[in-house]
Every structure is written in structure tokens, then in C-alpha cells.
Amino acid sequence: MSANQQMAAKYQNRFLKEVEEQVEMGEWVKMCMQCGVCSGSCPTNFQPGWDHPPQEIFMMIRAGKREEVLKSESMWMCTSCYNCIVRCPRKIPITHIMHGLANYAHRLGIAPKGQPTRAFAKLFWNNCIHTGRVNELKLSMGLYFKDAEGKINIGQGIKKGLEMKNVAIGLLKAKRLNPFEIFGGHKCKDQKGIAAMLKKARELESQRKPLSQSGAAR
């Protein structure tokens, strides 16, 4: 039984309750009054457009449309500009809920495969937690050899690399690019501490329970 099936069985189609308990800031979803200011304020909601703007996502959660919400690409489109949070008359932390939903769908393993934001987030995160610092050379090289769907494509990577050759040489000359970073690169000092911190964070996340009535703090 997958994580997704387990959760679905646990909440018996009471998706709002599931969101409240499992999604970061999910307890705020019930407070939405459907004014639509978030959707109207979203700078990414025009090009290329979300399948479901935040207002609609909240309504879908209340209507119990679990699969549609969690498999949606919509919340992956959020760029964290915080316009919606600033403008929400109910002070709902919409940006955080969008990321919370995306993260929850990812945890359940049903987030859309090959979604570029998700692919990049994964790449970035794995790169970052490895040494506690983002290795820019590895991060960008990781992107060179992937296509838009996130699949490995060596040929295209080499081609792109050759195109960018002069830029790379310029960076080298200006000492903004160190090719030796490919061999591990420089790290944070307390490697063990970072590992412990991340472990603790995962532990906390898995214990996540809803904050009771946090919407009350208005």
C-alpha cells in the first residue's frame, strides 16, 4: 500500500481534515471566504496560467476533490512573491499553503512527474544538503544534462556547453568559476551538525499534527 493509499484510507475522503492535519498551514484552508483576491493578485496566474488558482484550490479541498488537488500542477507554479498573503483580507498564508500542498503531494509520491519546478527543487535540495552549501558548478551541470521533462540527455548537454564556452572562459578568467569544485568543492564546517539538524527536521515533519484552531489568531 502506497503512502497515498494509506492516507486516503485513513481520512475516508475527508480531504479538508487530511489537509488540516498533514499540510503545513493547512488548518487555514477553512477560513477562506472565496473573495478571489489571491487569484486576482497572482502574477503567475496570467501566463501560462494555473489550472486552479488558490481560491479554487481551497474550494476543491472543501469539496473533497483529493486526487485533483494533489495531482495538480497549480501549486507548483507559485513563485513565492507573497502578493496573495499581503492582500488576503482573511490573512491566510496562501503562499505557505501552496508550498505545503506541493510538499505533501511530493511526500505521497503523487505530485506530477517531470514538473520542472519539482525537478529543480529536488536537484537543488539534494545538492544543498550534501555539504550544506550549494555547489553551483554541480547544480548547473546537473541542469545541462537534463531536458525540459527532467530526463537525462547527454548530447544536448554537451551541445549547450559548447554554446556557452566563451561565457565559461570569461568566468574562469574573472575567477568566478573554479573547475576544481567538481571534486567535492568547499563545504560547511559542521557537517555532522547539518546532518543532525536535517534529521531532526524530518522527524518533526513526520510527526506533524494540526495546530488547533490556529485560524483563530486573526
Add this chain to the structure above:
Amino acid sequence: MADEKKFAAYICKGCGLGERLDADALVKVAQKEGKMNVVRQHEFLCNADGVAMIKNDIASEGVTHIMIGACSRRAKTDAFNFPNHALARANLREGVIWIRPHTDEARETTQEMAEDYIRMGCAEVKAMTVPGGNPNTGGNRTLLVVGGGPTGMTAALEASKTGYPVVLVEKTGALGGWAAKLWKRIPVHEPFKAPVDAGMADMIAQVEADPNIKVYLNAMIAKSDGAPGRFVVDIATESGSIATEDIGAIVQATGFDLYDANKLPEFGYGKTPDVVDQAGLEALARAANGGPIKRPSDGKEVKSVAFVQCAGQRDASGKHLTYCSGTCCNISIKQAMYFKDANPSVDATVIYTDLRTPGNGEDFYRSAQEKGVIFTKGKVATVTPAGGNLSVNFHDLILDDKNAQIEADLVVLATGQVPNSGVNIDAAPVEEPAQGGGAAAAPQVKIKPISILNLTYRQGPDVPQFKWGFTDSHFICFPYETRRTGIYTAGPVRRPMDMLQAREDATGATLKAIQALENAQLGRAAHPRSGDLSFPTVRLEGCTQCKRCTVECPFGAIDEDEKRFPKFNESRCRRCGTCMGACPVRVISFENYSVNTVGAQIKAVNIPDEFSEKPRILILACENDAYPALDMAAMNRNEYSAYVRVVPVRCLGSVNTIWITDALNGGYDGVMLMGCKSGEEYQCHFVKGSELGRYRLSKVGDTLKGMNLEAERVFDMEVAITDMHTLPKKINDYAAQIVEMGLSPFKGF
């Protein structure tokens, strides 16, 4: 009233009048043409010295009639206050010098204007008598409150606290109305988070303990006769006997009924007991007494409940109520909380199109969301039984899902308020000929509404209705005031409202009722001409019994006596003069306002001959909006034509067409009528006055044709008090139009 009349005219030279006008010439006009016995001028008439001069003349010279040529009649009313004397004011300041340019060229026409106003003022005061007050008064100070709900009880308690005895009539066997049937009510105090006790037991106890309040239960009004200050009301009591009470004024707080949910079969009402209206849910909640609410069909604990908002309301099809009752959203929020407070795991869904939560309802709404009530924006199509449950089928308006569905154990319909306003007296004459008419008319069984007040008025047994059956005159300008003086409505019978608003309403209506009975006692008008001592009198020997006055009176003040002559009930009168305007034989008049007082002013104006190129335009301006607008235009020094002569009238409804024909016959080149907006969105202070006036004036066209005059010579204009900046231009445009048309051929006849 003094037997011998002595007329005095006073010309003020203050406020620049002396500088702009030739005061000596004005004095001569008053003496020679106005035929005033005493004429004086003063540098500053409204100061203590000037007023003392007038008072001295009254005392030593025996002056009875005073004409003051100074500022507008709306200014300096405290200084020029001579209660036992007839008073006319010639408006030389706002009416002449402030609206004319201060130039040498304009001096001649400005002086002509001022002289005409002096002539008009003198003519008016000579046609006046001193208003003596209505002698047909009653001094009863008891308030009748009809309806024993929170509105009625509040009215009774407030009146009692103010020192007025109260008779409270309630048709059921208990006080409290709908409110007493509630499990809890919407909170009215901070923090607006949970339903609270309705507090009716306490209020009922207060009413019952009040020695000033006499309560009739199981009682109806059998007959209401009389007028403010002297109503005689028969109360039919439970035992079948009639109790008669003397009453000063009436507050009608007859409340509302819920819209009949039986008219909504699509929502399953009547088909299954598990579909209830909001009152039905209150009963279930009272039965549960704080425990889990059980559904009526099988007594199962309700685990899921759906609230259908706007059931039979805001209906565009015309089948149901077209309006929003404004209370049901808060009530549904409250009722959803009944479930959530007893058991948070109950699913409570409110399906709404627009959630309208007046007052502090927004906090209450938020609190319901915090408690986990689900709010879904949608329009419910049907409620159908599905297995042991109900399926609510709706169009989800956010997701645009036309086939959205919710399963629920219980469905509550928010059906809204229908006023208990008794008989619609305006609809009655339309119905009757249809019934008695053709032989084809099939006998129809129709439940007739029961009259609430059973007034003996000629115009019908109840107060007239405004929109959608609510009894009111105007939601904004004069709430509580019905079109029956001394009878005030409060609470949901006036407009849809909740208990908090209704209680506020009750205090307002009570104060108006007290104002009415106090004024009635003194023989004065209550409102809007508050304190007016004049009242209409009729010269019966001239009356042709045409009934126009009795039909047209917007306030039901005029009955017919046994001989079918009009019978004036002065205390019911608002002094608008609509009867006077309606009377074709001109036998109705007020002491200080009559066909003569205005007619004499019209005739007093000096009409220059055809070749002078000086047209004369008569403006009959409503004193409520148009005349103040003209005054304000003058205060802003907005200039207008020197050819107009303005006569204030109490209402466009009081304009008798004889004035217009007389004016045109007398050589005026045009007549402008300025009255308030009439019709659906009326602004007339006498509700129907301007409408009736306009209807009458629409017939003037024939007269003009008969006189061979252009129809444009009479110009009807809607004027609001805010038109002060546009009004001068309109006057000037009209004056230019008249000049272009050419002067009237009737001059000099």
C-alpha cells in the same frame, strides 16, 4: 385673531440691501400699491433694535399682519417670530440681490424685481389670517403597540420609561413572537463568536411587571377610529368581549412570517420531514436542549446538515420573493454552530450565493469557519432523497460544477421574511371589478389577508404598503412614518431585519409616536411641517362632493360624512395642501396658505407691456427642496434671470391649476414648476404630493391649447436640494427659450 386687521411692512437695509436697492422706492410701493397701514425701513431689521421696533408697533399701533422685506423666509426665523400674527416675507436678499450682478446695467431690473417681491409680500399678507391651531384635538397620551414580539415589547418598555402609558395587543397567547421560539440568538456583544440566549424570558417579565403597560393576549384590533391624540380602539379579546381603549398614537410592530417553504417543492419541503425551514430547526434545537440534534424522520442523530441559503428569495423569475431578507445568512451561521458546538465532528455545510452578514456578522461568520462549518458558494437546484439521506444537488459557482452534490441527514431552508402588514389597500380596488365583472369570472377561493388595524378611514383598513408589502413611506428619509399620521411601524413589518435592528427600530418609532401625540394635543402638525398650526378648512356650501380631496389625500386624513361631504381629520393631516390643489371649486384653504394667498401674489406682479422685452416667468417652487436649493444657489452667488418671480409652495401637490391659468391670462410668459422627484424612487416629502401634482398639471396642456399658447410655456422640473449649482442655468435657459418664443400676447388685458 384680532377683529380689526392692521397691516405693516418693514423694509430691511442690512446685508447690502440698502446699497443695492432704492429702499425709499420700496417703501412707496408698500404704501401706495401694497396699501400697508404702517411702513418703516430699518438699517438692520433682524437685530434687537429692529425686532423691538416691530414689537412696539404690535403693542402700540395694534399691527396684526406683518410683511417683512428682508431675507429669505428660511433665514432669521428666530428673530422674526411673531406667533400670534400673520407674517409674510419678501425675499429681497436671496431672491434678488444675491442672484443679480452688482452692475449699473442690472440695477434697473434688480430694483423691479425687489419691488415686485414687495408687492407680492403685501398681497400675500393681506390674504392671510393668523393660524389658530386645530381645535379638534385630543389629549390622550396612551400608546397602542400592536404585536408582542421583541419589537413591540421594546416599544412598550421604552414608551413606559419615557412616561407614557402603553396598551400592548398580541394576537397569540404569549409574548415574545418568533424570538421566544428561538433556541439561541445571534450574539450582539463582543466577541460575536457564539450564539447567546435570546433573553425573551427576561423581557417578557419586564413587560409583565410594568404597571404602565396593559397587555392583551389572544387579542386583535377590531376597530381603530379617530385621529392622533384621540384614537378610539376596540380590542377583540379571547373571551369574545370587546375592550375599548382611548389611544394617542399607534406603533405597529406586527413582524413577519417566514416565506412558506411549501412553495418550494423542489427542495423536498413537505416530501420528507428531514427538510425543515429555519423555524423548524429552532424547534429541533430546543428539543435537543444543547445535546445532539436528532432528525425528525427517524430520530437519528444528525451527522451531516446542509443549509440552503436564499431559498425562495432573491428570485429573478418572479415566482418567489425578489428581495434579500438580510438576516438568513447570520441565522444559518448560528444554526450551523448549534451542530458544531454540540459535536464538532458533524459536517455542517452552508450553500450560499453571497454571504451577507450585516452588523458584526463578519466576526460571527469567521467564528463559524473556525469551528469548521464549511461554506460553499453555490446555487441549490434540488434536494432529493437518496437512500436514507438527502442529496443536495447544486451548481458550485467557484468550480463551475453544475452537478455538485452533498449528502446530508438534514436540510435547512433559509426562506426569509414576509411582512405581516395586513390588507394591501392599494391593491383592493384593482381586484374588486375583476371579481364582480364578467360572467366568465370563475369563483376563486382566495384567502383574504386579515386587517391588522381595522381603521375606519375612508382609504382602507390598514396603513399603505411601500415595496414588496412592507409598510413604510421611505426607508431612508422618513423611516417609521407611515402614510397614516400617528401610526408608526417598526421592526420586520417595515423592512426585513434582525432582532437587534428591530429593537433599535422600536425605539425610533416610539419617539415618533410620542412626537405625534404631543403635537396632536397642541393642535399642531407632527411632521414634516412640525409645529405648523394651520390646518385645512373647507367652505362646504361651495363643495360639489367630487371626492377628489378625499381620494387624493396621501395621508388618509379626509373621510366623508353621512351627507358625503369631506370630513377633515385635522390631526391626521400633514398640511401638504394636496387637497387644496385638487379642489376644482377651490373651497379648501389654510389660514396662511390658500388659493388666495398665492393667487394674490401672482396678480400683484407688475407685468411690463409686450414691447418692453422684459418677460415675466412665474416659478412655483416646492418649499422642501426647490426653494432651499434656490436659496443656496443665492448663497453661492449663482446668478439667474431677473425675469423670474418665485413663489414658494408647500408641495407641488398643493398647486391649483387656477394659478397657472391665472398667471398666463395675466400676461406671464412662462410658468416653471419645481417639485421633488415622483414615482418609484420618489423624494417628495409628502410621498404622493408631487406625483399627484404632476398628474394634474399634465392636463394643463388642453387649457394652453384653448388659449392658443405654446405647451412649453408651462415647464415642470424635478428639483432636488443638491441642484443648487445647476438650477440657475436651467432657469436662464428657460428664460432664453421664452424670449426666443416671443412674449405672451395676453399682456395688458
